[in-house]
Amino acid sequence: MRMSYREAVRAALHEALVADPRVFLMGEDVGRYGGSYAMSKGFYDEFGPDRIRDAPLSELGFVGAGVGAAMGGMRPIVEVMTVNFSLLALDQIVNMAALYRHMSGGQFSVPVVFRMATGAGRQLAAQHSHSFENWYAHVPGLRVVAPGTVADARGMLPAALTYSDPVVIFEHVGLFNAEDDVEEWRCDLERAAIRRPGTDVSIITYGGSLPKALSAAASLADEGIDAEVVDLRVLRPLDRAAIADTVRRTHRVVVVDEGWRTGSLAGEVVAGIAEDCLYDLDAPPRRVCSEEVPVPYAKHLEDAALPQSDKIVAAVKEVTHA
Amino acid sequence: MREFTLPSMGADMDQGRLIEWLVAPGDQVHKGQAVAVVDTAKAAIEVEIWFDGVVAELQAVPGQMIPVGQIMATIVASEEATLPVAPPEPVVQARAVPSERPALRPVASASHVEIGGVRRRVSPAARKLADERGVDLAGVSGTGPLGAVTLSDVERAAAERASVPAPPVEAATAAERQALVRQAIASAMSRSKREIPHYYLSETIPMARAIDWLAAENAGRSISERVLMAVVQLKAVARALDGFPQLNGFFVDGVFQPAPTVHIGVAIALRQGGLLAPALHDVAAKDLSQLMRELADLVARTRAASLRSSELTDPTITVTNLGDQGVETVFGIISPPQVALVGFGRVAPRPWVTEDGTLAAVPTVTASLSADHRVTDGHTGAMFLASLYDWLQRPEDL
Amino acid sequence: MDDAELRSAVIAELRTIAPEVDGDEIRDDRPLRRQVDLDSLDWLNFLIGLHQRLAVEIPEADYAQLVTVDDLVGYLKARV
Numbered sequence: 001m002r003m004s005y006r007e008a009v010r011a012a013l014h015e016a017l018v019a020d021p022r023v024f025l026m027g028e029d030v031g032r033y034g035g036s037y038a039m040s041k042g043f044y045d046e047f048g049p050d051r052i053r054d055a056p057l058s059e060l061g062f063v064g065a066g067v068g069a070a071m072g073g074m075r076p077i078v079e080v081m082t083v084n085f086s087l088l089a090l091d092q093i094v095n096m097a098a099l100y101r102h103m104s105g106g107q108f109s110v111p112v113v114f115r116m117a118t119g120a121g122r123q124l125a126a127q128h129s130h131s132f133e134n135w136y137a138h139v140p141g142l143r144v145v146a147p148g149t150v151a152d153a154r155g156m157l158p159a160a161l162t163y164s165d166p167v168v169i170f171e172h173v174g175l176f177n178a179e180d181d182v183e184e185w186r187c188d189l190e191r192a193a194i195r196r197p198g199t200d201v202s203i204i205t206y207g208g209s210l211p212k213a214l215s216a217a218a219s220l221a222d223e224g225i226d227a228e229v230v231d232l233r234v235l236r237p238l239d240r241a242a243i244a245d246t247v248r249r250t251h252r253v254v255v256v257d258e259g260w261r262t263g264s265l266a267g268e269v270v271a272g273i274a275e276d277c278l279y280d281l282d283a284p285p286r287r288v289c290s291e292e293v294p295v296p297y298a299k300h301l302e303d304a305a306l307p308q309s310d311k312i313v314a315a316v317k318e319v320t321h322a
Numbered sequence: 323m324r325e326f327t328l329p330s331m332g333a334d335m336d337q338g339r340l341i342e343w344l345v346a347p348g349d350q351v352h353k354g355q356a357v358a359v360v361d362t363a364k365a366a367i368e369v370e371i372w373f374d375g376v377v378a379e380l381q382a383v384p385g386q387m388i389p390v391g392q393i394m395a396t397i398v399a400s401e402e403a404t405l406p407v408a409p410p411e412p413v414v415q416a417r418a419v420p421s422e423r424p425a426l427r428p429v430a431s432a433s434h435v436e437i438g439g440v441r442r443r444v445s446p447a448a449r450k451l452a453d454e455r456g457v458d459l460a461g462v463s464g465t466g467p468l469g470a471v472t473l474s475d476v477e478r479a480a481a482e483r484a485s486v487p488a489p490p491v492e493a494a495t496a497a498e499r500q501a502l503v504r505q506a507i508a509s510a511m512s513r514s515k516r517e518i519p520h521y522y523l524s525e526t527i528p529m530a531r532a533i534d535w536l537a538a539e540n541a542g543r544s545i546s547e548r549v550l551m552a553v554v555q556l557k558a559v560a561r562a563l564d565g566f567p568q569l570n571g572f573f574v575d576g577v578f579q580p581a582p583t584v585h586i587g588v589a590i591a592l593r594q595g596g597l598l599a600p601a602l603h604d605v606a607a608k609d610l611s612q613l614m615r616e617l618a619d620l621v622a623r624t625r626a627a628s629l630r631s632s633e634l635t636d637p638t639i640t641v642t643n644l645g646d647q648g649v650e651t652v653f654g655i656i657s658p659p660q661v662a663l664v665g666f667g668r669v670a671p672r673p674w675v676t677e678d679g680t681l682a683a684v685p686t687v688t689a690s691l692s693a694d695h696r697v698t699d700g701h702t703g704a705m706f707l708a709s710l711y712d713w714l715q716r717p718e719d720l
Numbered sequence: 721m722d723d724a725e726l727r728s729a730v731i732a733e734l735r736t737i738a739p740e741v742d743g744d745e746i747r748d749d750r751p752l753r754r755q756v757d758l759d760s761l762d763w764l765n766f767l768i769g770l771h772q773r774l775a776v777e778i779p780e781a782d783y784a785q786l787v788t789v790d791d792l793v794g795y796l797k798a799r800v
Binding site: 321 | 446447450465473
Binding site: 537540544545546548550551552591593618621643645647 | 757764777
């Protein structure tokens with residue numbers, strides 16, 4: 001079935017609300033307005049204000065309420081408009097949701113799903129264009145996922161609702177209008193996926209950078225370089241076996257990550273490769289990350305600051321010495 | 323196209339050194355044919371291929387240390403072989419676009435691992451491959467960034483070297499072999515005692531009938547045709563196992579897999595110390611004369627360190643006979659992944675209460691069974707020893 | 721063949737089975753298999769070797785009387 005990423009998330013939310021009375025959706029503008037990105041359009045009328053709850057502009061408050069509801073036996077889906085607003089709720093996510101099972105000696109679990117829009121590329125300027133996936137991926141107690149395909153946008157939410165610990169889903173704003181034919185969308189939140197098999201180099205990426213990596217691989221193919229594209233999907237815990245496996249086959253690696261290079265997830269991936277399969281590397285790994293500046297507003301500057309296909313192609317040529 | 327990889331020739335083996343190829347590209351090979359001689363901890367083993375085809379490319383070179391599972395050669399089906407076999411392209415050749423990145427081109431190829439005290443740039447993967455293939459990096463020129471030696475450089479060097487005849491590779495010396503055999507036994511026996519819950523049973527078996535029958539048999543044979551009691555015992559074990567398939571096979575990944583045929587691993591002491599237990603194949607189906615010939619051959623080749631790979635991997639049960647050393651009873655340790663071991667002590671006259679209740683001096687032997695309690699219980703083991711007893715009372719039926 | 725020649729034939733044959741044997745250290749009046757580690761197959765191969773070298777038949781029934789080097793030399797001397 002042909003659907004957009006936006007429609008896929010909406011279908012997943014709808015299905016979850018129908019299937020389980022403990023599930024409710026809470027966030028800014030999710031109710032009467034239909035969601036900042038129209039993902040809950042019509043839900044307010046269908047499910048009513050108890051299950052589609054418009055929250056005040058207080059992330060610390062409503063994210064905390066979601067954590068409490070989860071401890072009380074509900075299955076809340078808390079939407080944070082963009083990742084930068086989640087910084088206001090970090091204490092509830094990192095210090096409460098992630099730790100309660102530990103702090104209560106296993107007496108409490110926190111089965112909450114946090115959804116947040118992430119990423120740049122839509123001229124939302126420096127404050128609304130962050131990629132802080134690595135901040136959350138740093139924290140034990142959280143499972144962090146990034147649907148990079150329409151099928152994963154459809155499948156990751158129901159999978160997340162099966163966990164009894166908090167799951168953070170990062171939806172990249174640049175993907176919302178992407179369309180694909182989706183047949184099988186059921187998935188796990190454990191493994192990375194090979195989106196394009198190849199033999200010469202591994203391009204490892206996730207989320208909004210996945211289409212860029214695939215388009216780079218397509219243009220590299222025209223030049224005779226067969227790139228494998230690996231979608232990490234799950235940012236915590238990282239599927240290190242899949243990463244090592246692809247590197248052992250291709251011996252060359254480029255990691256693409258929209259976060260800033262310093263302290264990035266890309267750095268974590270490369271460190272894992274160094275630990276797990278250094279002796280399989282035939283060239284130094286390369287990272288394609290965002291330039292270390294606040295993301296610019298001006299279109300041409302924003303494009304220049306972010307990972308793009310041509311930068312990925314150049315990095316691949318460097319590691320394959322083509 | 324199929325890949326011929328180095329098979330594991332025992333739970334304790336993880337690598338071997340290629341001594342020589344017994345086939346060349348273009349040769350037809352058949353399942354079971356020995357295609358290479360590989361020096362392992364145990365012996366110089368003739369490694370057999372397990373499918374038919376035509377040799378396309380020999381990737382391993384004599385002298386190379388090869389991990390178990392590594393590709394040694396590629397084999398094509400006979401019908402493919404009529405096509406010319408082109409050497410495979412390295413995966414990523416330096417795709418020549420000479421003007422594109424002139425800054426990264428090496429000014430001059432380095433030819434030594436260290437130049438002016440600076441460590442040579444060799445990619446980790448290239449270093450590993452060079453080690454595996456025994457390529458001296460000093461002779462390899464690097465074509466990667468800043469003159470780094472890459473995988474394709476090592477592959478090219480290995481291919482060039484393979485085209486010139488290599489000096490003969492020596493098998494391990496007797497002393498090295500002895501140390502390796504000791505290590506292999508230590509590893510296998512430690513694993514056995516760590517993993518296998520053994521139970522032990524023994525049974526004293528009167529041997530007068532077997533001795534008399536064998537003496538009469540041998541009286542009519544020339545000395546080189548005579549059969550040893552050890553062979554009679556081996557055959558009796560194989561026949562007795564017929565009713566107890568749970569004792570004959572392998573315990574792998576938590577599951578017992580019975581073997582369809584009885585290949586007895588015969589424990590053979592090496593003169594310099596240590597032992598091997600290679601397979602005497604399909605013992606139940608062969609007559610005593612044939613088994614005697616095969617055992618003599620197996621012992622000779624074991625002591626000459628010249629075995630075939632299937633002989634090390636095939637044993638489905640082990641028999642150890644320490645009667646010549648005069649012991650009463652063997653309390654054996656199972657050789658994983660097998661699940662049983664039968665031991666024989668010395669055949670000698672001992673006091674015995676005969677069927678009519680009188681005490682007599684009768685030749686007897688103590689047969690013992692060590693078995694894996696995960697697979698069988700003492701009851702099964704006892705029934706097996708009883709069956710072995712019966713078979714040794716009617717040697718003419720063996 | 722005299723005793724010395726027979727003895728060296730016996731030792732030579734023994735050394736094909738057990739190369740580590742030093743003929744000078746073998747006591748001729750002591751049981752051979754107490755001095756050299758020979759299993760029954762080794763012993764059979766040893767006797768087969770003597771049979772082939774000296775063309776002497778050695779029936780199985782006679783094995784029991786062949787215990788020492790002296791026994792072997794005496795037995796062979798009577799039959800060569």
